[in-house]
Amino acid sequence: MATATPQRPQGQSMPTPQPTLGESLRRNGVSRRGFLKLCAATASLMALPPSMAPAIAAALESARRPSVIWLSFQECTGCTESLTRSFSPTVENLILDTISLDYHHTLQAAAGDAAEHAREEAMHANAGQYLVVVDGSLPGPRANPGYSTIAGISNYDMLMETVADAAAVIAVGSCAAFGGLPKADPNPSGAVAVQDLVKDKPVINVSGCPPLPMVITGVLAQYLTFGKLPELDEYNRPLAFFGQSIHDRCYRRPFYDKGLFAETFDDEGAKKGWCLYRLGCKGPMTYNACATMKWNGGVSWPVEAGAPCLGCSEPDFWDAGGFYDALSVPPGNSGDMLLAAGAAGVAVGAGAGLLARSKTKSAAKQHQTVTAAELEQKL
Amino acid sequence: MASIGDIPVKVEGEPAAPAEYGNALPVLSQVRHALAQLTQGGEPTQIDLGAMPFGPGDEDRLMALLGQGEVTASVDALGRTRIQETAYSGVWVVEYLNTDDQRVALHLEIDTVPRLLRSQPEDLSDALAALNTLLAASLDQA
């Protein structure tokens, strides 16, 4: 597991040049086949096609360790739990060992003044180049700062001071990205998201409650590998992981398309694994990677366990009504009409999700589903 | 760290028959297309099965459809990689495991030989140099 002891002794302001990842791997006796394997697995981790492996190899060969400062504000530590439960030691540990995690409350050995000193030192030595990872939301500038402080410094001051010289900020988890549970009505602590405060630096939102461990490491891996920030969606989430809805990648989708729904948690439909839409599944309006990457090292994910998606990676999911209430569909497009359309053989596809997700501007075109036989004809 | 597989699970009653989610056949179509492309002298293809929306039983069904061929290989580098030829020549299952033997990725490769099995070009010149050194040392001793 990654440890976060300060990397540089006190008083030494400039770091010695770090070896490239290629150099340090070879120094550690990793063979070229091992490297090829790492690149193939990294492609999967970054949700890139395996044909990208040679490009990843070329980029990783010369990649250098970025310095990372991790700030935890109003959060439950679930995101760090998720990160440290990464199940692919070869890939993720290499990445975590490769980033220089200079400051992380939960993982670092140093405490008190020494910890704050490590943060200042990392900021100073890597000015303009370090990444700031934030989990948790924070009381905004007009809220009472006493709701959340670290070492006597308000969260707001610590964030603004730390991001001043950062290359970019990664907001990990729905709290940092969108405010999360601390922001839930009536928002007693005046919680705001990182992007509400940081306006002059790129902010990447890795939402989820918690986000998938592979998505957290995947985003870091992408930055480490290609040295640039990923392509983002309208909520500043990396498209590689948040580009498709749960509904579009859900294995229960064929049942949705046929209009076969579980009505209760223990009826025939539930036992047969039918679609959970009527049990409140928010999959059609939720953009996340768990339908394919799954949880617990690929073992399963909520829908596979028979639970509807709660929409944990979307803004305001905490105040968006009952978790088990079916998504409401605007008048003129009742669920029954969608069902009838489905039954009539018209593939309505993501229709319900598109209607529900009124903020979506770009995804207006109707999704067509294809069968294996049709695919066969097209190819 | 203990793995999730170490948690004891007791299943009561008869397990239900796996449902048919129908997500295996589209992948098989993709494999067929890739193989056709390879036979016509085109590019090899890798398919990341981890990126497929598989439900319980879909992967097993795909593997059953693909069957087993003559070649099984294991590569020991940063943990094991299991390579299995399917019943369809040119279609390989490549399972990447980490040092704790947990799966990190599952790919299908449509190629004459999977990439990982080939000797790596940079290793060839290193090997030649090593052999030269060995021969020179042995001849000196003789």
Ligand code: SF4
């Ligand atoms: S509504 Fe939910 S369970 Fe049904 S297909 Fe969509 S994501 Fe899957």
Ligand code: SF4
């Ligand atoms: S299924 Fe939905 S609620 Fe559950 S982890 Fe995935 S995105 Fe979040």
